[in-house]
Amino acid sequence: MLIGRPFHGWRVAWAGFWVLFIVYGIQFSYGTFEGAISADKGWSATWLQLAYASYILAYSVVSAWTGQLTDRFGPRKVIATGAALLAAGYLVLSAAGSLAMVFIGLAVIAPLGMSSSWVPANATVVRWFSARRGLATGIVGSGGSAGGIVAPPIAAWLVGEFGWRTAIAVMAVVGGVLMAVTAMVFVRDPESIGQYPDGRSPDVADRPMTRSRFVSRPAGFVVETTRSSAPDAENPLTAWTAPQAWRSSVFWRIFGMFALTFVVVFVPFAHGVQYARSLGFSPLWAAGVISSVGVGGLVGRIVTGPLSDRIDRRRAVMLALAVETLSFVGIAVSEGLVLLYASAIAFGLSYGGSVAVFPALVADYFGRTHAGAIVGRFFATAGSFAAVGPYVAQLLLDATGGYGWTFSFAAVANACALGLAFTLPRPGLLPRRTTAPPTG
Structure with missing residues (x-):
């Protein structure tokens, strides 16, 4: 290591x-x-x-390639x-x-830029950390929640003062420049x-460490002990490729778990304001629902x-999915701001927690050497359901005139994801191999 040089991982x-x-x-x-575009x-x-759904689908699919890139x-x-593509879109x-221009900008160009954010950032960070991987991915993920707190009120102010065209253009240019610099x-x-x-x-990195690993057996995984020469040690025999x-x-199993929760994860963001308005609250109080999700997600x-x-990462995911299930129930039965805001905060807590742990969980199972391609494949497949x-x-x-069925379905989907999480083995190093990995 370069003597006296600060560890760069925290900057990353x-x-x-x-x-x-x-x-x-x-x-x-x-x-x-x-709302402003529709009214105008x-x-x-x-x-x-x-158009928004197409945007999410497009950047999720393209993330498989940006991970490999x-x-x-x-x-x-x-x-x-x-950064340049996101601003252009x-x-x-x-x-x-x-x-047609809405779809070209939002569903074709912007997704190319958006796909160059979550997967590349997280795949890079998991390479820099092993023992503190969860903390590091938590820092990265909290940026999305912080943006959800700060940006919507600014967007609402810009729309009110200058109109939706200027508001979007300002956020695109400023965001693109800052992203490129970062x-x-x-x-x-x-x-x-x-x-x-x-x-x-x-000397610490080269010191042998005792780590757990999983060996495939017909009945499932069993825990054994192996010696590792470095934290998260990998070589061509232990590093999993995406295929x-x-x-x-x-x-x-991880795919199914996250597909079930991702399929409803953007519903509060896309419909939270309209749902609050349907309950009779003003635009300002309605926008607070998104900010509440952001506050919860940050925490x-x-x-x-x-x-x-500190604990089994799989259990951390289970806890998050349990809270997310309850949060959707709370949103579905809300009639006043107190329960609606509390449920929105709970949703943010659980959604933020599960997304923060996700790339670390993947790296725990499959290693960090090919993290970009593997995380990208997860995001492209399970994330597409979002x-x-x-x-x-x-x-x-449009069919029912209310959001009750929507949020009830979201609760059921998360409950199923929680059940699937119970089938996962405890995270650890997968066995050394010379050809293909175990399939059990």
């Missing part, structure tokens, strides 16, 4: 915080923009929600390019004179600059990430 983690602050701050402001142009909310070219180039949206802080991994995960010195992970049943990421470093939720919620609203 905080750079990830600011990248997610920017991109999710803009994304979570869409609910504010949508006369376009139906259903079409605008379809991050592994190949490094996060700096990927995130900087994404929202600038096209701000100038939209037809629904990208310069990213470095692929500690080894590339002579450092070690968690900032350990060479190898894809063939593991553990991958598909959830800060708490759950480091907590997962695109369905907001649009289906709009269709249910």
Whole structure:
């Protein structure tokens, strides 16, 4: 390690915080923009929600490639390019004179930029940490929640003062520039600059450690003990590639768990303001629902990430899913602001906690060498389900005239995800191998 050089990993983690602050701050402001766009142009909310759903689907799918590009070219180039594309997409949206332009800007160009944020940032951070991986990913993820707190009120003010076109353009340009500048802080991994995960010195990193690993058996996984020469030690025999992970049943169990929770995860963000308005609250109080989710998400990421470093990370996910299930029940039966805000905060706590732990959980099972490609595949598959939720919620609203069925369905989906989480083995190092990984 370079003597006297501060550990760069924490700078990478905080750079990830600011990248997610920017991109999710803009994304979570869409609910504010949508009402103004619909009122000004006369376009139906259903079409605008379809554009938003297409945006989520597109950036989720493309994340499979941006994860691989991050592994190949490094996060700096990927995130900087994404900054330009994200700004360009929202600038096209701000100038939209037809629904076709809305879809081009929001569902075609902007997703290319958005896909260059969450996966590259988290995949890079898990390479920098092992023992404190949960804390680091919690810092990165909290940026998205902080953006959800700060950005929607700013967007609402900009729309009120200058109109929706100027508001979107200002946020696009400022966000794009700041994201590009922040990208310069990213470095692929500690080894590339002579450092070690968690900032350990060479003598500590080389000291043998006792770690748990899982061995495949016909009846499932059993815990054994192995010697590791370094924290999160990997070599060509132990580092999982994305295709190898894809063939593991553990991958598909995690996929099912997150697909079930992701399918409804953006419903509160896309419909929270409209739901509160339907209960009779003013636009200002309604916007507070999104900010409440942001406050809860910020706390959830800060708490759950480091907590997962101390306990079984799988159990941290279970706790988050249980709270998320209850939060949707609370939203569904809300009639006043107290329960609605409390449920929104609880949703933020659970959603923020599970998302913060997710990349660390994946790295625990499959290692950090190919983290970009593996996390990208998860995000592209399970994350794509998130695109369905907001649009289906709009269709249910049109059919039933209320949000009761939507939030009840969300509670059931999270309960099923919780049940699936119980089937996961305890995280640990997977066995050494010479060809393909175990499939049990």
